[in-house]
Amino acid sequence: MNVLQLCKKFPYPAKDGESVAVLSISQGMAACGADISLLAMNTSKHFVEVDRDAEELGHYNELRTVFVKNEIDPIDALINLINGKSYNIERFISESFEKQLIDLLQNNAFDLIQLESLYMVPYIDTIRNYSKASIVMRSHNLEFEIWNDLADKNSNPLLKWYYRLCSNRLKAYEFSHINLLDSI
Secondary structure, eight states: OEEEEEESSOOOSOOSHHHHHHHHHHHHHHHTTOEEEEEEEEESSSOOOOOTTOGGGTTEEEEEEEEEOOSOOHHHHHHHHHHOSOHHHHTTOOHHHHHHHHHHHHHOOOSEEEEESGGGGGGHHHHHHHOOOEEEEOOSSOHHHHHHHHHHHOOOHHHHHHHHHHHHHHHHHHHHHGGGSSBO
16 A cells, blocks of 8 residues: 655654654554555745754655745734634645645656645645545544634734634635545
8 A cells, every 4th residue: 555644744753643643643654565655835824944864754765845934923823813724724835845745646656645734625626636545534532622722712802803813714624524524
């Protein structure tokens, strides 16, 4: 089985639950005989110096990273209030990431593409255009619930309102895209 794993942040070093899970699952698939490739964002928010020789990454047949500037921009956030889209999702849409994805899909016959979180869902159309692989999302959380909790715990009325808006938009995005996946 040929598997492509798509991640919103580079999963090494394994210093949080998400990166531990991403590495553990990919190592487990490789141990079962799968050929694993990784395309990961290396974001401005979680930037790491990539050590391609790290033993924990040795199970990947191919490993690609793409720098993505994803820190919160107050101007973009303000503009986003008008457009009605999820700013949380939009921060992970990258033309350079999509180009690398297309290159991988054109040069490999993947059986399975694993999206590591909701933030990789914007790439489903690209995957469907260039691959016949099944698309699976490994969901860490219902993302909108995290933002709803932030709203509930915040005493600043403006932030409370904004976090609730983010939560509502994320929920709408999650529920409107769930059926585009082959499995969760």
